[in-house]
Amino acid sequence: MALAVGCRARPGKARDNKTGSWRVFKPIFDHEKCSKCGMCKTLCPEGCVHEDAEGLFNPDYSYCKGCGICAVECPKEAITMKLEEK
Amino acid sequence: MAEKTCELFDCGHRACGGCGAALAARLVTKAAGKDSIFVSSTGCMEVFSTPYPETAWKVPWIHSLFENAAAVASGIEAALKKQGRKEKIVIMAGDGATFDIGMICISGAFERGHDFTYICYDNEAYMNTGIQRSGATPYDASTTTSPAGKCSFGNKRPKKDMPAILAAHGAPYVATTSIAYPADLLQKVEKAIATPGPSYVQVHAPCCTGWGFEGEQTIAIAKLAIETGLWVNYEMIDGKITKVKKVVRKPVEEYLKTQKRFRHLFKPIRQDAEIAAIQAIADKNAEKYGIDIKLNKKE
Numbered sequence: 001m002a003l004a005v006g007c008r009a010r011p012g013k014a015r016d017n018k019t020g021s022w023r024v025f026k027p028i029f030d031h032e033k034c035s036k037c038g039m040c041k042t043l044c045p046e047g048c049v050h051e052d053a054e055g056l057f058n059p060d061y062s063y064c065k066g067c068g069i070c071a072v073e074c075p076k077e078a079i080t081m082k083l084e085e086k
Numbered sequence: 087m088a089e090k091t092c093e094l095f096d097c098g099h100r101a102c103g104g105c106g107a108a109l110a111a112r113l114v115t116k117a118a119g120k121d122s123i124f125v126s127s128t129g130c131m132e133v134f135s136t137p138y139p140e141t142a143w144k145v146p147w148i149h150s151l152f153e154n155a156a157a158v159a160s161g162i163e164a165a166l167k168k169q170g171r172k173e174k175i176v177i178m179a180g181d182g183a184t185f186d187i188g189m190i191c192i193s194g195a196f197e198r199g200h201d202f203t204y205i206c207y208d209n210e211a212y213m214n215t216g217i218q219r220s221g222a223t224p225y226d227a228s229t230t231t232s233p234a235g236k237c238s239f240g241n242k243r244p245k246k247d248m249p250a251i252l253a254a255h256g257a258p259y260v261a262t263t264s265i266a267y268p269a270d271l272l273q274k275v276e277k278a279i280a281t282p283g284p285s286y287v288q289v290h291a292p293c294c295t296g297w298g299f300e301g302e303q304t305i306a307i308a309k310l311a312i313e314t315g316l317w318v319n320y321e322m323i324d325g326k327i328t329k330v331k332k333v334v335r336k337p338v339e340e341y342l343k344t345q346k347r348f349r350h351l352f353k354p355i356r357q358d359a360e361i362a363a364i365q366a367i368a369d370k371n372a373e374k375y376g377i378d379i380k381l382n383k384k385e
């Protein structure tokens with residue numbers, strides 16, 4: 001691999017690395033229980049939880065590593081971790 | 087101005103699932119905003135965010151050596167000043183880089199009074215190289231260079247008081263915070279960046295791999311550190327403590343029990359004297375910083 005001058009890289013190029021493949025447990029978001037507090041989005045170490053136009057929160061499974069922080073911290077217990085079938 | 091929506095530390099980085107330092111990077115970049123330049127010392131964050139040719143950073147970012155992030159940041163600050171540029175310089179360095187090997191460069195930079203913000207993400211050991219103790223490792227934590235066993239209860243020395251050392255340099259703004267309190271973290275980083283001169287923010291960032299707990303517990307454990315008084319969130323302006331997070335304190339063992347690095351204090355037999363020594367550290371913190379909320383006992 002040729003190195004760029006200063007080993008520079010395109011900003012955010014890490015997105016090419018789809019860390020969702022690391023996952024063992026998958027967070028399932030129950031929108032019925034959700035109070036839209038946004039805690040899951042704030043605390044996700046991947047920054048992969050997004051709010052859609054209706055204010056609903058969903059993880060981007062391409063990057064979610066299944067760490068379970070969102071499920072433990074959700075005040076409404078709206079997120080459950082399920083063993084992922086692959 | 088802080089940007090609350092745009093992620094400047096993006097997905098695809100290779101931190102362990104549940105990594106406290108990765109969350110710290112996300113929050114700090116949010117507070118710093120896009121007109122900032124980051125400097126990282128060698129360590130977990132540098133490694134997991136920038137395996138060439140990938141980078142999770144969407145702000146200009148430079149890797150220094152393990153020991154000289156403060157010197158590299160000093161040079162950038164001097165150059166920008168000369169050019170009349172206004173970008174903010176933020177250092178993101180581990181506790182090993184900060185408390186130990188970087189000390190000379192940090193002391194020099196704070197003495198010269200460069201306008202930058204030094205963030206230490208404190209995971210309390212050298213994690214990137216396999217969990218060796220640092221000056222930030224707490225008393226009795228087992229690491230690969232302070233292993234608990236027949237002859238030892240783990241790390242023998244107390245955690246170094248780095249914020250006090252930098253306050254003694256005349257730093258106008260020094261604060262401690264934790265990933266468990268994102269609003270506090272964002273506010274302190276914004277304030278540190280807005281303060282002219284060298285400022286320091288130390289962020290408690292639990293490490294599931296190095297401390298030995300499940301990644302889902304990262305925030306819960308960071309909260310317990312504060313609730314037991316083993317970590318204190320405070321703010322120092324011109325060397326005076328101006329703000330402290332108060333708590334209804336829990337016994338330290340509630341924190342210790344959650345992590346394998348302290349397992350030897352409970353198994354094979356409970357080490358009451360050692361647990362009492364750690365409780366004494368929390369009690370001393372509580373007194374020094376005045377963190378206790380006194381509950382009125384109802385009869």
Ligand SMILES: Cc1ncc(C[n+]2csc(CCOP(=O)(O)OP(=O)(O)O)c2C)c(N)n1
Nearest residue numbers: 128129130152180181182183211212213214
């Ligand atoms: C001069 C020098 N000595 C040793 C190393 C090897 N090394 C790389 S990272 C690291 C530890 C980093 O610890 P810390 O700053 O706490 O960051 P963490 O990995 O815990 O996030 C060490 C010892 C190095 N890169 N340079």
Ligand code: SF4
Nearest residue numbers: 034035037038040074
């Ligand atoms: S933390 Fe829970 S309640 Fe809050 S937005 Fe996320 S899913 Fe909804």
Ligand code: SF4
Nearest residue numbers: 044064065067068070
């Ligand atoms: S499981 Fe972890 S990585 Fe996945 S969305 Fe929740 S907090 Fe983010």
Ligand code: SF4
Nearest residue numbers: 101102105130293295
């Ligand atoms: S070893 Fe610790 S600090 Fe390093 S990436 Fe893993 S969880 Fe984060």
Ligand SMILES: [Mg+2]
Nearest residue numbers: 180181211212
């Ligand atoms: Mg460290």
